[in-house]
Amino acid sequence: MAFREPAFHPASGSVRYGPFPVRTGRLAFALLLVLVALVVALAALAQDHLTCTPGATCVVTRAFPSRTLWFPMSALRDARVDIERGSKGGSHGMVILVMDDGRELPLQRVTPERAAEVGAAIRAGLSSEQRIDVTLRGPWWTFPFALVMLAITLSMARSAAKGLGRFRLDVTRGGAALRVQRYLLAIPVSSREVSLEGVADVRVERGTLGEGWLNKGEAPSPAGRIVLVDRSGATRPLTDAFFPGEAVHLRAASDLREILDLDRRRHGVEEQLASLPRVVTPLGARVAALWTAAAVGAVAGLALFGLTGLALGLLRTRDPLEVWHIAAGGGGGAIAGVALTVYLTRSRPPR
DSSP states (O other): OOOOOOOOOOOOOEEEEOOOOOOHHHHHHHHHHHHHHHHHHHHHHOEEEEEEOTTSEEEEEETTTTEEEEEEGGGEEEEEEEEEEOTTSOEEEEEEEEETTSOEEEOOOBOHHHHHHHHHHHHHHHHHTOOEEEEEEOOTTHHHHHHHHHHHHHHHHHHHTTTOSEEEEEEEGGGTEEEEEEEETTEEEEEEEEEOTTEEEEEEEEEOOOOSSOOTTOOOOOEEEEEEEETTSOEEESOSSOEEOSHHHHHHHHHHHHHTTOOOOTTOHHHHHHTOOOBOOOHHHHHHHHHHHHHHHHHHHHHHHHHHHHHHTSOOTTSOOOHHHIIIIIHHHHHHHHHHHHHHTSOBOOO
16 A cells, blocks of 8 residues: 655744843943033034124134124123132133123133133233134043043943844745844844755754953853754854843744744753743842932933033033033933833843
């Protein structure tokens, strides 16, 4: 009696692989440093240039935000120098142009010595009816400092964001190959094909990321990659690099085994996935994270508030920090930081 072999049904379907976990706290801190570096850089680039032509006009040209002011030189009565002292003993000077109608036009903050020098030059030009041409610049030395801070921040962000992106695994060529396509912010960035010929199992290979910026005693993030195993035991990794996470690899490997119609194995990826406990943040660590988030969020909110105000022309780099600035920027940032931390530290499935 002849027996017929069962009909062959080629594998088909796709698997979503990722997104992978990232160190959100370190990434948020890196973004905060980016904001601070931008504020410092903008303060260094701030500049006021005053030119007055006798019998004509005075022109004040501001570098950031870009703005030009005109008024008759005859309307300029005096130049006053105010010295402001900070809470930590530092001080800076501000040249204030005084108009005939009582209006005042403050210029860029500089050192007290430079402010006195510029004020004297303006008064001398007014008394002798000579041309006035002076420039007040921000602290230039802070610009290299901002660049160094930005470089450190980018290194920290790169270390914290190694898991950004996701993969899509598509069975192609009638079940003969698997297309592995990586997406970053929904944009395809790379693609490769891996043969499915003779595949007998799908496993997760553990590895490390080689992270930088780890705190003392902090363990590296768990990492892995999916590998196809053929009947001889040889492996074919789907990715060259390892990506952070544990459950994300097991989950995708389990889904891939399902569409390839592979039988479950003892201690296979399905059992490993089921044995992972939920992620629960200890109460003490959660309280500490909330305090940190409030502080970091306040600084980030204040920096973002300042950048937005400068970009819209509502604030100027020479304006003093006021209570409502702290309440609006710092308070809003602290609330946002706490809310985000509450969400991130909730009890959740492993990743």
